[in-house]
Amino acid sequence: MRFRSLSHPRRALVALAAASLALAGCSSSGGSSDAKPGGTKDYKGKTLTLWHYEGADSAMGIAWNQAIKDFKAKYPGVKVKFEAKGFEQIRKNASMILNSDSAPDILEYGKGNGTAGLLSKLGLLTNMTDVVKNYGWDKKLSASLQTTARYTKGIMGSGDWYGVPNYGEYVMVYYNKKMFAKYGVQVPTTFDQFVSVLDTFKQKGVTPLANAGAEYPAQQIFYELALSKADRQFVNDYELYQHKVDFHGPELTYAAQTFADWVNKGYIAKDSANLKAQDMGNAFEQQKNPIMISGSWWYGSFKNEIKNFDWGTFLFPGNKMDPGSSGNLWIVPTKAKNKSMAYDFIDITMQPDVQNLLGNSGGVPVAADVSKITDPKNKELIQNFDTLSQRDGLAFYPDWPTPSYYDTLVAGVQELMNGSKSPSAFLDSIAKPYHDYVAQIGK
Amino acid sequence: MTAVAGPPSTTAAVPETAPPAPAPPRRRRRGPVAYAVYVGLLVLVAVFLAPLLVIAINSFKSASDFAAHGPLALPHGWHLSTITRFWKQVDFGTKLLNSLEISAAVAVLGTALALLNSYAIGIGRVRGRAVFLVFFLMVNVVPQEGLVYPLYYMAKQVNLYDSKLAVIIIFTVIQSAFGTYLLSSVLAEFPAEIIEAAEIDGANSWRTLTRIVVPMSWPTLSVMFTFFFIWTWNEFFLPLVFLISNDNQTVPVGLAVLQGQHLMDVTATSASALLGVLPALLFFLVFQRTLTRGIAAGALK
Amino acid sequence: MTLSVSTTKSSRAAAGPRPGRRPARRNARRGVRRPGRRGYSLYLLPGLVLSCVVIVVPVIANVGLSFTSWPGVGNPEWIGTRNYQRLFQDEDFWASFRHTAAIVLAMAIVPTVLGLVLAAVLFDYVAKRFSSRSATLFRSALYVPQVLPVAVSGIVWSWLLLPDGAVNTLAKDIGLGGLARDWLGDPNSALPSVLGIMVWIQLGYPVVMFMAGLQRVNPELYEAAEMDGAGWWQRFRRITIHQVRPELYVVLATTTIAALKTFAQVFVLTRGGPGNATLVPSYFAYRSFFENADVGYGSAISSIMVVLILVVGAVFVRLQTRADQEGRR
Numbered sequence A: 001m002r003f004r005s006l007s008h009p010r011r012a013l014v015a016l017a018a019a020s021l022a023l024a025g026c027s028s029s030g031g032s033s034d035a036k037p038g039g040t041k042d043y044k045g046k047t048l049t050l051w052h053y054e055g056a057d058s059a060m061g062i063a064w065n066q067a068i069k070d071f072k073a074k075y076p077g078v079k080v081k082f083e084a085k086g087f088e089q090i091r092k093n094a095s096m097i098l099n100s101d102s103a104p105d106i107l108e109y110g111k112g113n114g115t116a117g118l119l120s121k122l123g124l125l126t127n128m129t130d131v132v133k134n135y136g137w138d139k140k141l142s143a144s145l146q147t148t149a150r151y152t153k154g155i156m157g158s159g160d161w162y163g164v165p166n167y168g169e170y171v172m173v174y175y176n177k178k179m180f181a182k183y184g185v186q187v188p189t190t191f192d193q194f195v196s197v198l199d200t201f202k203q204k205g206v207t208p209l210a211n212a213g214a215e216y217p218a219q220q221i222f223y224e225l226a227l228s229k230a231d232r233q234f235v236n237d238y239e240l241y242q243h244k245v246d247f248h249g250p251e252l253t254y255a256a257q258t259f260a261d262w263v264n265k266g267y268i269a270k271d272s273a274n275l276k277a278q279d280m281g282n283a284f285e286q287q288k289n290p291i292m293i294s295g296s297w298w299y300g301s302f303k304n305e306i307k308n309f310d311w312g313t314f315l316f317p318g319n320k321m322d323p324g325s326s327g328n329l330w331i332v333p334t335k336a337k338n339k340s341m342a343y344d345f346i347d348i349t350m351q352p353d354v355q356n357l358l359g360n361s362g363g364v365p366v367a368a369d370v371s372k373i374t375d376p377k378n379k380e381l382i383q384n385f386d387t388l389s390q391r392d393g394l395a396f397y398p399d400w401p402t403p404s405y406y407d408t409l410v411a412g413v414q415e416l417m418n419g420s421k422s423p424s425a426f427l428d429s430i431a432k433p434y435h436d437y438v439a440q441i442g443k
Numbered sequence B: 001m002t003a004v005a006g007p008p009s010t011t012a013a014v015p016e017t018a019p020p021a022p023a024p025p026r027r028r029r030r031g032p033v034a035y036a037v038y039v040g041l042l043v044l045v046a047v048f049l050a051p052l053l054v055i056a057i058n059s060f061k062s063a064s065d066f067a068a069h070g071p072l073a074l075p076h077g078w079h080l081s082t083i084t085r086f087w088k089q090v091d092f093g094t095k096l097l098n099s100l101e102i103s104a105a106v107a108v109l110g111t112a113l114a115l116l117n118s119y120a121i122g123i124g125r126v127r128g129r130a131v132f133l134v135f136f137l138m139v140n141v142v143p144q145e146g147l148v149y150p151l152y153y154m155a156k157q158v159n160l161y162d163s164k165l166a167v168i169i170i171f172t173v174i175q176s177a178f179g180t181y182l183l184s185s186v187l188a189e190f191p192a193e194i195i196e197a198a199e200i201d202g203a204n205s206w207r208t209l210t211r212i213v214v215p216m217s218w219p220t221l222s223v224m225f226t227f228f229f230i231w232t233w234n235e236f237f238l239p240l241v242f243l244i245s246n247d248n249q250t251v252p253v254g255l256a257v258l259q260g261q262h263l264m265d266v267t268a269t270s271a272s273a274l275l276g277v278l279p280a281l282l283f284f285l286v287f288q289r290t291l292t293r294g295i296a297a298g299a300l301k
Numbered sequence C: 001m002t003l004s005v006s007t008t009k010s011s012r013a014a015a016g017p018r019p020g021r022r023p024a025r026r027n028a029r030r031g032v033r034r035p036g037r038r039g040y041s042l043y044l045l046p047g048l049v050l051s052c053v054v055i056v057v058p059v060i061a062n063v064g065l066s067f068t069s070w071p072g073v074g075n076p077e078w079i080g081t082r083n084y085q086r087l088f089q090d091e092d093f094w095a096s097f098r099h100t101a102a103i104v105l106a107m108a109i110v111p112t113v114l115g116l117v118l119a120a121v122l123f124d125y126v127a128k129r130f131s132s133r134s135a136t137l138f139r140s141a142l143y144v145p146q147v148l149p150v151a152v153s154g155i156v157w158s159w160l161l162l163p164d165g166a167v168n169t170l171a172k173d174i175g176l177g178g179l180a181r182d183w184l185g186d187p188n189s190a191l192p193s194v195l196g197i198m199v200w201i202q203l204g205y206p207v208v209m210f211m212a213g214l215q216r217v218n219p220e221l222y223e224a225a226e227m228d229g230a231g232w233w234q235r236f237r238r239i240t241i242h243q244v245r246p247e248l249y250v251v252l253a254t255t256t257i258a259a260l261k262t263f264a265q266v267f268v269l270t271r272g273g274p275g276n277a278t279l280v281p282s283y284f285a286y287r288s289f290f291e292n293a294d295v296g297y298g299s300a301i302s303s304i305m306v307v308l309i310l311v312v313g314a315v316f317v318r319l320q321t322r323a324d325q326e327g328r329r
Helices: A008-029 A057-075 A087-098 A115-122 A131-134 A177-180 A192-203 A217-226 A233-239 A250-265 A277-285 A296-305 A339-349 A352-360 A377-390 A407-416 A423-440 B032-059 B063-069 B081-090 B092-123 B129-141 B145-157 B164-188 B192-200 B206-215 B218-233 B235-244 B251-256 B265-301 C003-015 C040-065 C082-088 C091-129 C132-147 C150-162 C166-173 C188-201 C204-214 C219-227 C232-243 C246-261 C264-269 C282-293 C295-328
Strands: A047-052 A079-084 A106-109 A151-154 A170-176 A291-295 A311-314 A325-328 A329-331
Touching: A047 A057, A047 A339, A057 A079, A057 A339, A057 A352, A087 A106, A087 A115, A087 A311, A087 B235, A087 B251, A087 C282, A106 A115, A106 A339, A106 B129, A115 A151, A115 A325, A115 A329, A131 A339, A170 A177, A170 A296, A170 A377, A177 A311, A177 B206, A192 A250, A192 A291, A217 A250, A217 A277, A217 A291, A217 A407, A250 A407, A250 A423, A277 A291, A277 A296, A277 A329, A277 B063, A291 A296, A296 A377, A296 B063, A311 A377, A329 A339, A329 C091, A339 A352, A352 A377, A407 A423, A407 C282, B032 B265, B032 C091, B032 C132, B032 C150, B063 B265, B081 B092, B081 B251, B081 B265, B092 B129, B092 B164, B092 B206, B092 B218, B092 B265, B092 C040, B129 B164, B129 C040, B129 C246, B129 C295, B145 B164, B145 C282, B145 C295, B164 B218, B164 B235, B164 C040, B192 B206, B206 B218, B218 B265, B235 B251, B265 C132, B265 C150, C040 C295, C082 C295, C091 C132, C091 C188, C091 C204, C091 C246, C091 C282, C091 C295, C132 C188, C132 C204, C150 C166, C150 C188, C150 C264, C188 C246, C188 C264, C204 C232, C204 C246, C219 C232, C232 C246, C246 C295, C264 C282, C282 C295
Parallel strands: A047 A079, A047 A106
Antiparallel strands: A106 A329, A170 A291, A170 A311, A170 A325
16 A cells, blocks of 8 residues: 555655566576587577676686687687676666666576575566476586585575586695694694694794684684584584574684684684684785685685795685585576577586696586696595595584574684674574574564 | 955955955974974884885786795896786786776766756755755765666667676766765855856856856865766776676786786785886875876965 | 955945835845846756766665665665664674764864864964964865875774784883874774774864865954953954854764765774774775675665664754854844
């Protein structure tokens, strides 16, 4: 009833919104089920508009450049309009862009409920379930990788395919071999050994862990600690809302307590609370801290930039699960103009030569032939990921449950670090927004 | 124009109230207090310029140099490669041209629009002018986040989403509103006899505006022009929303490319900062000249 | 101000009555009235039309949206005042407005006062005792932060304020090691640090504005005062401040409102942290709009800000018009 009393601009606005939704609905129903691989497709004179935001020197950038070349070779006469985008712009404005005529044919986008899930719920992404089966991509991706590609009502885990991942990512421990040798420390294989390594460094006056409290690193360490006491069901409850999460249960209490302990003991510098991720990376590169717990996305940069000491990686000792997931997804907007071209391009990125190139350039491919990976360090990186993926050890990320949870966790962990909240109070402060959101979405 | 109640330098047209032809400035004795003040100012300036210096030194570092020594160390070897690599990667030339186009357009159109508005309010003394003043001030200060969704839908309707024209129109309105607020109090003090003399000579309001008011308000107009240019150049939020194609993006938006999801290309960001700042700095230095010239011209009258 | 006005009036009077003039000059004090000139309203037309389309309509739409729940695509769902109810119970909301008060201090009051003093020092003191060129150079240097994009200067300052960054290193080197701290990470020093950086950014604007205004001042006023034995401070108080009153209003109004709208600096320096120690309303709204896809909630915050800013703006314009009228008597 109040609806009718809307002022003119509001009515127009609502009408516009309704119209665009209708349009979005229209184009998603047709066109996706008749995309098949192979055959002689003629794309002569057509242009594929492709966006992504990976650096040109990164593993993905290199691999996808090759994919563009392969695409042009396979379909003579086709043009590819590639635009390198800024992550912030895409993340913030995705719904606006994809809801307009400026939407590209294919773009890279974030995985998870708050990103791809949200867009799929808004009807902005093409349902690619049939396409995926036709091209056989589902055979190349392990079950745990598929979790982030399939969404039902915006929640990942099952349902229709809305994106296709091409690479993977996970959190591990980077370590400075030179400093380990200098202080006579061995690579730990159990959690207790890991703690004693931290302690050794601390006794010698070195803060062992590089950290950044103002961005994602600190919360990922916290999550890693929780995972050391968690099982798959916990992760499913936390990320997929299968059951109610007890924020004072053993996993999270242990994590909060241990994290606070590590700050008190000086394993994590208290004044890293306002550092950004880049500062943490810098600290590791400048050998201020010998150990850095963070993601595989640093690997390529470290390879390019660290010249004066030897370094390596190992999985977090004692954990069956680590933060990690498929990498970002290729998504095809419902307003894309050249969908079958987009699907053929995705297929090319899933082919062995592109996947192997991704692996050899320092990335983590999802479907590479490990025997073709030449550098032993890269091989180790990829093998660790495969191990994790095969044992269903990818536990996603702590900030995925709600769209604003990233900020909640950053703020909460900062307060935990500088002591303004006790572990118990911290857990309360992150529990409330979580439960509020879950109630709001009707779970 | 009298020297009363008018914001930035309006001494250009001050027949009866201009300071008399200035006597050569008497150099005062420089006591120790004077030197202390000077030194204090130098320290202040050093603090003010320090960040610019940090940007400059990081623009010439190679990536591994930055990795090894951090942002605050001097470069070990000066590399132009960072700057050239960044220029190509971001297609900086196009971004510069876009920024120039948008900022210049807004500066010109905004000043013109402000002039028209202020003419009506300050000299024309239209009824309800206090209300108009508040209105225009409000237009300038409305927070931008709230405007975005409605503007986006409106722009899509007229096919102006992802276009420079949309950005130009929006900023012209926003900046000219501030200009109106500023210029109308200046024009309110415009000497009445000159207007009336023109009227008597048979000039209509348009002639009076173009032949008399504009030349005499030149210093204020050029100050506005400069402010509008610099402010629009540095705008980030609305261009981020409306300029999607890489070909349309301005410098601040284009630079956002360097900030990845997890990593940031630091040396390239510094290089970009340096290059992005130069045009605005240049503009400001030019503004200094106009300002001083405007004053001198006024004093001679 | 008083001096110039009387000069104007006296010269006008001295000119004597001119032939062919309209006899009615009742409102000589309030400026000249030009009755019957309806043509002037037309000049307002383009400005008003554009402003309505580009600003007024969206603002109204924004207020309307604040009563809905909407992710940005599809149909907004009417929920009445629920957004506002949620807002008033939100601790972050109140925190952000508390911080705004501090920011107004740092971005409006301190730069204006400091800017005025600096402008006077540069214009009056330095220019006379050294050279006007050095005064101009100082002014340009002080304006540089205004020209740098906030995103960039924010990053640079975050490097300088790192626990092992230049500021702490310098403090230790000159023996003030006790001052060294985790500037942006310690909740006690985070907001003051951000405020300090805001002063750095904002100071150039008042300095430039005031120096321009000071050039209007008749130097004979200063010389006369000096001959009467007035010291620098007295000259400053009696003459300088009085003369730049118009600039003072403009600068205070614009910087206050800019302070209310602060977004970029917080976004770059601390993202509102640690905790919510540096959260501000604009950033709070931005998060709702663009990170949480909760357009209705963001619109509620924006609408409140618009009302607040409207009130502040109206107050300033009122004060300024009244001061103008007083000045003219």
